[in-house]
Amino acid sequence: MESNDTQTNGPEEQPTEEQQPPPQPQQRRLTRSREDRVIAGVCGGFARYFNIDPVFTRIAAVALAFVGGAGLLLYLAALLLMPSDEGGAVVDTSGQGRNRVLVILGVGALLLVAWPFLLGGGIFLAGVGIPLALLVGAGVLVWWLVSGEGPSGDSRDVARRALLGIGVIILCFIVCVGGAFAAAAGPDWLVPAMVITAGAAVVAGAFLKPIRWLVPPALALALAAGVVSAAGIDLDGGVGQREYRPTSTVDLRDRYELGIGDLIVDLRDTDLPAGDVPLEVDVGLGQAVVLVPRDVCVATSADVGIGNVRMFNRDNGGIDVDFQDTPEAVPDVTRLVLDAEIGVGEVRVEDLEGGFEFHDGRFRGFEDRDFTERDERAVCEGTGERASG
């Protein structure tokens, strides 16, 4: 049987260098650092134990301090319990009996004193401390991706990189919003041309002088424009809530358009002729509501980027929704041929009776009522009798 133990062949034979067993890895101990310390070396000790830059443990401690003082409590507990490089801990935890009981009682007392701060102030301050820490971390990561300068070095270097990274994030956000607006309101070719130009500049820079910092804003611009294009958002029709109540086919337009907001086309009092009546609605971001008389057959073709199509009591939602429901109608029945284009939002067709209020995407006054069941085939055949909900 093989053994890892060193064989001794006699007192005169000394083991050569090759025969000596490999040195056993020294067990790591979590101790307070004497050399790398700002207050008591707790953060330095943790950083050394986990082999990371002490800046991160200090940022975490400061961020936790905003969480109702949890960082201060933990620091105090670590100060009491962690031994120093030089010797023992402030409180000796190695012993048995009385010492251990005292430590448990002490930590319990600390928690008892601190819990109102942890629960009360923490909820408020966590809204600042944790997002701040996340922002700093994101800044370091982004700058690492952009420049290749990793999170190493002294605290001043890391802070500089975090600030530069946060600057890139802010720049990306501004470009993202501006790009989305330009894609929705400007000429269709504008943003693609800007992205292609930026790409060409980055390619040329790869051979001359790399301009990597241009990549994140250009990518943000392209992604924002892509989402706007894929959703089909167009701000040409304006912004706000629009209600149209045509009384006759003379007042009824072929097309109703809105950029952002709620568009309501109420046809319940419109004198509609028998046969097909075409209607187009186009909303970039928001909701299109079409209210029809109960005896009107509705043929719907709806294209929704992200959102929902609600036809009376039927729902169809998701991404790239293509809803087709085109029943045939008998000649003496009015058939509304609805063609809806919605970027992000909902198109809704209802045959509600009576007055209503429509705010924030909801019908006021109808919320507690079930909407009526509707047999579309019967309506289109002119024999529609619907049970009231």
Added chain:
Amino acid sequence: MRAARPDIPALVAGLALLALGSVLLLDALGLIDLGFGLFAPVACAVTGAILLANGLSRRA
């Protein structure tokens, strides 16, 4: 005389941006119909290529 070696991550990122911009331009010209079904994989592929090139070059 040898040409300078290009910066690979920047080259990949630039080409990826060119590809993404071309897709957007084709949609703007009405030659393709860009929906989320097409845009989502293209955006993921472009972002992934840029991150991959960046990570691999750093590793090398």
